[in-house]
Every structure is written in structure tokens, then in C-alpha cells.
Amino acid sequence: MSKRRGTKKIIFVAILVSLAFAGVFARLLFLHLKFSDPFQETLQESRKVTLKLEPRRGRIMDRQGNIFALDVRLYHVILDPLRILDASKVNELSNLLAPLLDLNANEIEQEILRRAPNRSGNRYYRLKKYVSDETVSKLREALKATELSGLPRNSVYFEEAFKRLYPKDSLMSHVVGYSNDNGFGCAGVELTWNNLLTGTAGEMNTEVDGRNCEIYSRREVIKDPVNGADVYLTLDQELQFITETALYESYVKSKAKGAFAIIQRVRTGEILAMASFPNYDLNNYGKATTAQLRNRALYDIYEPGSTMKSVSIASAINHGVVVPEEIIDCEAGVWYYAGRSLEEYRRHNYGELSVGDILKKSSNIGTAKIVIRMGDRKLDEYLRAFNFASRLNCGLEGEATGLLNPYSKWKPIDITRICIGHSISVTALQMVNAMSCIANEGRLMRPTVVHKVVKPDGTVAHQFRPEIIGRPIRPDVARTMWRLMSRVTEPGGTGTTAKVPGYKIAGKSGTATKHFERVGYILGKNMASFAGFLPADNPEISIIVVVDEPVGVRTGGALSGPIFKKIAEQTMKYLGIPPMEFNEDTQSHLL
Amino acid sequence: MVKRKRKNKRKSTKVEVNFHVPAFLAIILIPTLIIGVMWIMAGVRCNALGRKIYVLEKQREEYVKQRENEQNRWANLTAPASFQKILKDHGLEMSRPDENNIVRVSNSGDTRVAFNDSKKWAFYE
Numbered sequence: 118m119s120k121r122r123g124t125k126k127i128i129f130v131a132i133l134v135s136l137a138f139a140g141v142f143a144r145l146l147f148l149h150l151k152f153s154d155p156f157q158e159t160l161q162e163s164r165k166v167t168l169k170l171e172p173r174r175g176r177i178m179d180r181q182g183n184i185f186a187l188d189v190r191l192y193h194v195i196l197d198p199l200r201i202l203d204a205s206k207v208n209e210l211s212n213l214l215a216p217l218l219d220l221n222a223n224e225i226e227q228e229i230l231r232r233a234p235n236r237s238g239n240r241y242y243r244l245k246k247y248v249s250d251e252t253v254s255k256l257r258e259a260l261k262a263t264e265l266s267g268l269p270r271n272s273v274y275f276e277e278a279f280k281r282l283y284p285k286d287s288l289m290s291h292v293v294g295y296s297n298d299n300g301f302g303c304a305g306v307e308l309t310w311n312n313l314l315t316g317t318a319g320e321m322n323t324e325v326d327g328r329n330c331e332i333y334s335r336r337e338v339i340k341d342p343v344n345g346a347d348v349y350l351t352l353d354q355e356l357q358f359i360t361e362t363a364l365y366e367s368y369v370k371s372k373a374k375g376a377f378a379i380i381q382r383v384r385t386g387e388i389l390a391m392a393s394f395p396n397y398d399l400n401n402y403g404k405a406t407t408a409q410l411r412n413r414a415l416y417d418i419y420e421p422g423s424t425m426k427s428v429s430i431a432s433a434i435n436h437g438v439v440v441p442e443e444i445i446d447c448e449a450g451v452w453y454y455a456g457r458s459l460e461e462y463r464r465h466n467y468g469e470l471s472v473g474d475i476l477k478k479s480s481n482i483g484t485a486k487i488v489i490r491m492g493d494r495k496l497d498e499y500l501r502a503f504n505f506a507s508r509l510n511c512g513l514e515g516e517a518t519g520l521l522n523p524y525s526k527w528k529p530i531d532i533t534r535i536c537i538g539h540s541i542s543v544t545a546l547q548m549v550n551a552m553s554c555i556a557n558e559g560r561l562m563r564p565t566v567v568h569k570v571v572k573p574d575g576t577v578a579h580q581f582r583p584e585i586i587g588r589p590i591r592p593d594v595a596r597t598m599w600r601l602m603s604r605v606t607e608p609g610g611t612g613t614t615a616k617v618p619g620y621k622i623a624g625k626s627g628t629a630t631k632h633f634e635r636v637g638y639i640l641g642k643n644m645a646s647f648a649g650f651l652p653a654d655n656p657e658i659s660i661i662v663v664v665d666e667p668v669g670v671r672t673g674g675a676l677s678g679p680i681f682k683k684i685a686e687q688t689m690k691y692l693g694i695p696p697m698e699f700n701e702d703t704q705s706h707l708l
Numbered sequence: 709m710v711k712r713k714r715k716n717k718r719k720s721t722k723v724e725v726n727f728h729v730p731a732f733l734a735i736i737l738i739p740t741l742i743i744g745v746m747w748i749m750a751g752v753r754c755n756a757l758g759r760k761i762y763v764l765e766k767q768r769e770e771y772v773k774q775r776e777n778e779q780n781r782w783a784n785l786t787a788p789a790s791f792q793k794i795l796k797d798h799g800l801e802m803s804r805p806d807e808n809n810i811v812r813v814s815n816s817g818d819t820r821v822a823f824n825d826s827k828k829w830a831f832y833e
Contacts, residue, residue, distance in 0.1 A: 135733075142740070184783040190773045250777060284783035333758020334751065358788035619807055690804040 164326075170319030170338075174281065175345030177293055177306055177314075180568050183354045185293045186307065186399070189282050191247040192275040194218065194256070197240045200272040202233035210273070213263060217256055218245045247280045283399035289357050291393045291412035292350065292513065292566055295402040303402075304410065306348055306567065309514045313570050313578055316345035346578050349568045351387035355691055356380055360390040363683035364662065368394040371667035371676060377414040377545055378662045378680070380688060383553040383650060385583040386562025388511065388546075389658065389688075391415075415516045418542035419663065422629030422673065423462075423479045423611070424648045425538030428551050429488050430476055431598045432499035435590040438490035441472045441597055445483045452482040455529035459485055462628070473601045477610040479626065481537045488536035496532055497524035502589035503551045504561060505543055509586075511564040519543045538629055545646075549661035552648045556599070556623070556656035558592035560585050599623050603653035614678030615647055617686045619696025623656070624649020624681065626673035631666065642666050647677035651685055652697055660684055 177186040215222035294305020302311035319342030324335035368376040380390040397405035447467035475483030506521035520542040554561040570579035602623035650659035
């Protein structure tokens with residue numbers, strides 16, 4: 118009887134224990150296999166975190182791979198004013214942080230005291246944005262080393278943040294442009310190529326434990342971030358520096374309102390340098406004025422003056438209305454046409470001049486008399502064939518179109534003004550591209566500033582290919598123009614100041630009085646320019662230099678010519694283009 | 709002599725228990741136990757790997773950061789303006805050589821060959 122009783126007890130206990138285990142097991146099953154539970158979803162939701170994985174913005178480099186813009190991870194220094202005040206460390210902390218962050222200790226102290234009493238308010242005080250890695254290390258060491266150990270945790274902490282940096286400061290500032298703190302391009306290449314530079318954000322779901330630490334095993338990357346593509350420019354750092362240095366010197370000296378220059382490779386249309394003054398420091402773009410932010414080489418339109426004569430005469434020769442050998446009567450300085458007089462610059466009383474000499478001496482009357490033979494419609498066609506009055510789409514936003522009325526709206530005298538670069542407005546890019554067209558045997562290339570765009574996985578998203586956008590003149594006419602234009606820089610020409618020893622330079626100077634709305638032309642306010650290409654017998658590069666409203670020396674030949682010379686001389690050396698054997702006697706056959 | 713039977717023989721306190729775990733229970737419990745242990749081990753392993761991945765990720769981030777900082781510094785140093793400044797600080801003046809001081813070598817004797825084959829344009833192509 119007793120044996121039976123004992124066995125029963127044990128079996129009873131065993132069943133109880135088994136039931137308890139079964140209960141625990143069942144509960145575990147419920148928990149792990151996620152059967153419906155009223156708290157399950159709430160619990161899961163509170164642990165789940167979706168993180169946005171920020172992509173890095175692509176870099177901008179010149180054609181040699183020199184970095185002009187990149188994203189760097191920096192830190193914001195954050196303070197919790199209330200904690201600092203509670204620990205009575207306001208003064209000590211302010212004195213410690215101020216020298217390391219280059220701030221005023223009193224100002225920090227006052228700011229902490231101002232914010233701290235507002236206990237319900239914001240306890241997040243961003244003391245300084247974008248602090249470097251080294252400074253943060255110094256701060257950490259200083260905080261550890263000093264007697265501020267009584268400071269509660271998280272009174273001072275550092276937040277990581279991406280910052281767009283421009284290591285070359287103001288060099289190439291207008292082409293590179295800048296992006297704002299939200300990572301959106303606002304100017305230059307940063308704006309135009311924003312979509313490719315930005316990349317795509319990734320997404321990750323994960324869970325955190327009670328201490329807000331990530332449970333790695335629950336991590337699930339939904340989408341990997343794709344970093345932005347790298348943009349390689351066609352511009353060259355050295356050539357840009359050469360151009361900016363030469364231009365800046367004259368810009369300051371001449372007290373000009375602005376100055377801009379472009380170097381273009383004639384065979385491909387690639388822009389090798391594009392400078393504009395005043396410029397700005399890309400790392401401090403917020404301090405730049407509107408005038409500084411403007412890329413004058415692209416956005417400013419101006420009346421080109423005599424530099425247009427090379428285009429007009431090239432068109433006339435191409436159209437067959439004149440031959441280079443022809444002699445034209447330049448009417449001793451004054452000529453009346455359609456009831457208005459046309460005068461030579463400084464009333465030079467030129468008599469009979471050859472077409473070459475008309476270009477060399479920059480005769481307004483000679484050029485006008487030649488171009489009149491073509492008629493309005495043909496001149497208009499030629500100018501549009503050279504891509505004046507339309508965008509070139511060089512890969513930068515905001516390019517101006519220029520101004521040229523349709524020939525049907527021209528007044529009778531307009532043809533005599535347009536052919537000498539008045540009553541028409543162009544951009545510097547259009548003018549240098551027209552020069553390149555002549556230098557490139559009549560092939561008009563599309564100018565570009567972007568060489569290629571490479572994605573992080575190495576695939577090429579965009580590759581520059583030279584593109585011919587027109588053939589306004591024949592190759593033989595273009596070669597004739599090389600000869601005619603190279604005479605401009607010879608003794609007696611208007612562009613002797615642009616002559617580089619050892620090289621034949623083909624070019625044309627231009628001085629145009631500026632036209633103001635409702636005021637008209639104002640004497641003394643000039644656009645002084647020089648455009649040309651070299652070496653004149655086998656052109657490789659074309660250059661344009663424009664100075665806006667210089668004071669003192671105001672002509673293209675006297676002011677822009679020497680800048681052209683400086684740029685051309687240095688560029689030839691840098692590119693390793695040797696000088697030609699230049700014999701003055703061999704030039705006698707030129708007209 | 710007849711052996712005397714002891715009447716008040718003390719009863720043994722030992723109790724023999726013949727408790728048999730039902731076979732079906734064993735079939736469920738043992739694999740469950742094994743799976744449970746494996747589950748826990750896998751969880752621990754996952755966490756350890758996760759921690760390792762986290763550390764490596766942090767390390768990679770750190771290297772990327774360092775690389776970017778170095779790239780920034782290098783780009784700043786190699787800016788032509790920086791070169792000029794350094795040269796000026798050391799009292800040096802450098803300019804590209806004059807044409808007279810350059811010896812050009814070409815295969816055909818045509819100087820243009822030297823230009824056309826020049827490294828600079830070759831890169832440009």
C-alpha cells in the first residue's frame with residue numbers, strides 16, 4: 118500500500134515539473150515562432166530601427182586626377198548646457214574649449230548660461246560645426262587630462278558629419294562650383310552634374326536592445342548605399358593656375374570691374390582653363406558676393422568689338438565675295454553709309470589696304486565694305502553657323518545665348534556695325550570657340566568641361582567624345598585666315614603685345630565701348646579683349662582674354678594682349694610645344 | 709534447531725522507483741534539447757560575428773576617413789599656389805626653362821614629332 122502511495126507522489130511531481138517545462142517550452146515557441154501575441158508587435162516595433170545609409174558625394178578632379186572637391190567626415194562639437202551648469206564647470210570648460218576651437222571663452226560661457234536655465238528647452242548646443250579629426254583628438258585629450266573629470270558623461274560630445282571640402286580653395290572656383298550643407302550642388306559642375314555626383318542612399322533595418330545597442334544578428338541591409346560618381350574635368354590645374362595668375366595681375370593693376378579668360382584645345386574643343394575675376398573661395402562660398410559668384414566667361418555677354426572682324430572676313434572669303442589679295446579703299450578714316458558715318462578707331466586715315474592689312478590694322482571701314490558685299494542674310498547665316506546667339510552646352514549650367522537680332526529686323530547700317538563686333542553680343546566661350554573653329558580648319562567643335570564621369574564600380578557613366586557641331590568655313594579659307602591673323606601680331610599690327618618669341622601667333626584684338634540700357638554707349642567704359650590661337654601654322658590651342666571696364670590702359674591690344682602673351686608663353690612651355698623656326702623673310706609672301 | 713523468525717524486522721527505508729520515461733517523450737525532448745543548444749550556440753556565434761563585423765566596419769570607416777583626410781591634405785599641398793608659397797618661404801624662385809635651355813630629341817629630326825609624341829598630349833588623348 119505504502120509503495121503505491123510513494124510512486125504516485127513521484128509521478129505527480131514529475132507530471133507537475135513536466136507541465137512547468139512544457140509551459141516554458143510552449144512560451145518559448147510562442148516567442149520565437151512569433152505566434153500572435155498582443156505585446157509581440159509593440160515590442161518588436163520598439164526594437165526595430167531603420168537606418169538611412171548616407172552615400173558619399175563623388176569627387177571632382179581635373180584631367181590629371183588632382184582633386185578639387187571631395188567629401189570628408191568631420192565633427193560638430195555639441196554641448197549639453199544644463200549638465201555643464203549642474204556640474205558647475207561652465208567657466209573651466211569655456212576656457213578649455215575656446216583656444217582649441219578658436220573661439221571666445223566669454224562668448225561660450227555666456228551662451229551656456231543663457232541656454233542652461235531653460236531646462237525644458239533644447240539641451241543641444243552646437244558649439245562649432247565641421248571640426249577636424251585632429252582638433253577632436255586634441256579636445257578629447259584635453260578633457261581627459263584636465264580636472265574636468267567631474268563633468269557628467271555627454272556634457273561634451275562629437276557628432277560625425279560629412280563636409281564638402283575644396284582643397285584648392287579659389288582655383289577653378291567658377292567651373293567646380295559648390296554644393297550646400299544639404300549636399301546639393303548650387304553652382305558650376307557641382308550643380309550641372311549633381312545627379313551623378315550625389316549617389317543613392319542605402320537603407321538598413323536592424324534591432325536594438327534595451328541599452329540601445331544594435332543586435333548585429335538582426336541586421337538586414339535592404340539596399341546598399343551607392344556613392345556618387347567621380348567627375349574628371351577637361352581642365353588642367355597647371356594651365357588654370359597660369360591663366361588665373363596672369364589674369365589676376367592685370368585685373369588688379371587695371372582696376373577692372375572684371376576679367377575672364379579661356380584656353381581651349383582646338384582639335385577637340387576641350388576647355389583647358391576657364392578663369393573669371395572676381396572669384397571666391399569655395400570653402401567660404403557663403404561670404405561671396407553675387408559679382409564674385411558669377412562665371413563671367415559663360416554668363417556675361419558683351420559686344421566683342423574688332424575680334425569679330427576675323428569671323429566676318431573669314432565668312433566673306435568663304436562666301437567668295439573677296440579674295441585675300443584684293444585692295445580695298447578705306448576712305449581715309451571716315452565713310453558714310455546709310456546716312457551714318459563709320460569711323461576708324463582714333464580716326465586713322467587709312468587709304469588703300471589689302472584684306473590682310475585691313476585685319477592687321479583693324480580697319481572698321483575696310484571690314485564693313487567687304488561684308489556689305491555678302492548682304493544681311495548671308496552675314497546672319499554665317500554668324501549663326503559659328504554658333505553665335507545660341508548655347509554651346511559645354512557642360513555647365515547657366516550659359517548665356519548672346520544677342521543677335523534676326524536679319525529681317527536689322528536696320529540698313531546694322532551690317533556695318535555687326536561685322537565689326539557691335540550690335541551683337543557674345544559670350545567669351547562663343548568667341549574662343551569661333552577662333553578654335555578657324556584654327557581647326559573650319560570644324561566647329563562642341564566645347565566641353567567634363568572629360569569623363571566614373572562610377573564607384575569603375576563603369577564610365579559619361580565619356581567625352583569630340584563632337585563637330587558645324588563647318589561654317591572651308592579648310593582652305595581657315596588656313597588663309599591663319600596667315601592673315603598671324604600678321605596682327607607682327608610689327609604694325611594691333612596685337613604685337615601678344616607676340617610670344619619663337620611662335621607664330623594668330624589673333625585679333627578688340628576694344629568695344631560698353632553699351633548700357635537707356636544710356637547708350639559710354640566712352641571710357643570698354644571691353645578690352647584679345648582672342649587668338651597658336652602656333653599659327655599648326656594650331657593647338659586657342660585663348661581669349663577679356664577685361665571689363667579697365668581703368669587707364671583700355672584697349673584690347675595694349676591690355677589684353679600682354680595677358681594673352683603671358684598665358685600663351687607659359688602654356689606652350691607646360692605643354693611642351695616647341696617653337697617653330699621663325700624666319701621673318703619667309704613671311705613676306707603674306708598679304 | 710529451528711531458526712527463530714524475527715517478527716519485528718525493521719522495514720527498509722529504501723524505495724525502489726520504477727519510473728519509465730515514456731519513449732515518445734524522449735523522442736521529442738532529446739532532439740528539442742539538441743536543437744535548443746544548437747540554437748543558442750548559433751545565436752552566440754552570430755552575435756560574435758556581428759560584433760566582429762561591427763568592429764571591422766568601424767575600422768574600415770576609420771581608414772576611409774583617414775584616406776579622405778590625407779587626400780584633402782595632399783590635394784591642398786599639391787595646389788600650385790601652395791607650391792609657390794612654399795618656394796617663396798624658402799627664398800626660392802623657379803620658372804620654366806627658356807627655349808634655349810631645352811634640348812629636344814626626335815626620331816626624324818622634325819621637332820613636331822617630339823611634340824606629337826610628348827607625354828603630356830599622350831595623356832590628354
